[in-house]
Amino acid sequence: xxxxxxxxxxxxxxxxxxxxxxxxxxxxxxxxxxxxxxxxxxxxxxxxxxxxxxxxxxxxxxxxxxxxxxxxxxxxxxxxxxxxxxxxxxxxxxxxxxxxxxxxxxxxxxxxxxxxxxxxxxxxxxxxxxxxxxxxxxxxxxxxxxxxxxxxxxxxxxxxxxxxxxxxxxxxxxxxxxxxxxxxxxxxxxxxxxxxxxxxxxxxxxxxxxxxxxxxxxxxxxxxxxxxxxxxxxxxxxxxxxxxxxxxxxxxxxxxxxxxxxxxxxxxxxxxxxxxxxxxxxxxxxxxxxxxxxxxxxxxxxxxxxxxxxxxxxxxxxxxxxxxxxxxxxxxxxxxxxxxxxxxxxxxxxxxxxxxxxxxxxxxxxxxxxxxxxxxxxxxxxxxxxxxxxxxxxxxxxx
Numbered sequence: 517x518x519x520x521x522x523x524x525x526x527x528x529x530x531x532x533x534x535x536x537x538x539x540x541x542x543x544x545x546x547x548x549x550x551x552x553x554x555x556x557x558x559x560x561x562x563x564x565x566x567x568x569x570x571x572x573x574x575x576x577x578x579x580x581x582x583x584x585x586x587x588x589x590x591x592x593x594x595x596x597x598x599x600x601x602x603x604x605x606x607x608x609x610x611x612x613x614x615x616x617x618x619x620x621x622x623x624x625x626x627x628x629x630x631x632x633x634x635x636x637x638x639x640x641x642x643x644x645x646x647x648x649x650x651x652x653x654x655x656x657x658x659x660x661x662x663x664x665x666x667x668x669x670x671x672x673x674x675x676x677x678x679x680x681x682x683x684x685x686x687x688x689x690x691x692x693x694x695x696x697x698x699x700x701x702x703x704x705x706x707x708x709x710x711x712x713x714x715x716x717x718x719x720x721x722x723x724x725x726x727x728x729x730x731x732x733x734x735x736x737x738x739x740x741x742x743x744x745x746x747x748x749x750x751x752x753x754x755x756x757x758x759x760x761x762x763x764x765x766x767x768x769x770x771x772x773x774x775x776x777x778x779x780x781x782x783x784x785x786x787x788x789x790x791x792x793x794x795x796x797x798x799x800x801x802x803x804x805x806x807x808x809x810x811x812x813x814x815x816x817x818x819x820x821x822x823x824x825x826x827x828x829x830x831x832x833x834x835x836x837x838x839x840x841x842x843x844x845x846x847x848x849x850x851x852x853x854x855x856x857x858x859x860x861x862x863x864x865x866x867x868x869x870x871x872x873x874x875x876x877x878x879x880x881x882x883x884x885x886x887x888x889x890x891x892x893x894x895x896x897x898x899x900x901x902x903x904x905x906x907x908x909x910x911x912x913x914x915x
Contacts, residue, residue, distance in 0.1 A: 556750050557750070557751075581629075581658075582595050583595075748771075752771065759771075762774050766778060
């Protein structure tokens with residue numbers, strides 16, 4: 517039970533009433549929930565598990581031969597072996613393409629590697645010859661793997677030739693479509709019947725162009741252009757700060773000039789441009805090394821000159837080196853006398869300066885005294901003359 521002295525205080529409920537607490541917050545159902553901003557400039561990535569599973573379904577990653585160390589070895593260091601999709605081998609009696617032969621060699625090397633690994637794991641301890649042969653086969657397999665890894669078909673043949681070898685029918689179809697598009701562009705929408713050669717091996721193509729289809733394609737091209745313009749407007753926007761920022765970065769006022777400037781900067785990242793820049797940097801580095809070596813040679817020559825001069829000086833003073841300690845002790849003992857003489861010399865210099873000042877003052881006093889004496893003599897003569905004249909006048913008056 518609460519203390520009765522607090523019973524009548526304001527703001528406190530009696531004992532028979534439950535305690536209640538009030539707050540300014542609204543109930544959770546009435547509170548404003550945080551809403552995420554929906555902006556077109558913010559790209560949201562929606563990851564689908566089913567799409568990701570389908571994308572990585574047929575892909576395998578083998579890390580048995582991965583070696584990311586910097587150890588020196590005869591073969592090349594290999595990373596993860598990634599196998600994507602299914603490899604289709606040619607049937608019996610059918611000619612193989614370059615890509616199919618390359619894939620078959622990779623598959624056979626992997627199978628042989630697995631068989632050698634199984635053989636090494638199943639060897640008995642007393643089978644030394646078989647163990648050596650298995651180890652030799654393993655080293656040869658590593659060399660074959662390194663040689664096969666160095667063979668890059670895309671770099672040797674090119675992406676276009678590799679795609680034609682991988683899918684000859686598709687390459688032939690695309691080539692035929694390209695020729696038909698060229699014929700359609702040259703005919704200007706009319707029916708063309710070009711004949712290639714004569715005889716039994718001749719072939720005739722008939723191309724029928726429909727104006728409706730041409731207009732639909734033109735409308736589709738215009739729609740695609742409008743979509744691109746719309747995306748460009750959304751990217752740039754109507755706010756002047758974005759355009760001013762782009763102009764400040766590229767130093768161009770128009771959007772086309774800014775895009776051209778950005779394209780030129782991106783073109784600098786091409787492999788050919790990077791190789792040329794790397795070659796120039798290497799030449800500059802070699803030139804800087806040559807200049808550094810020349811400067812170092814000049815500095816070394818200057819040092820050697822100073823060292824030779826110091827050596828000659830030491831040779832000239834070799835006869836008096838034994839007397840140097842005695843001379844040093846004598847100079848050390850005479851240091852106090854030298855300091856006293858220096859102080860006396862300073863005091864004498866100050867005294868001479870004061871004497872010169874006094875002499876100058878006396879000279880000025882003598883000049884002033886001579887001037888005063890001359891003035892007094894002139895005044896006395898003038899006074900004497902005046903008294904004589906006065907006396908003469910008094911005498912004249914008395915007579």
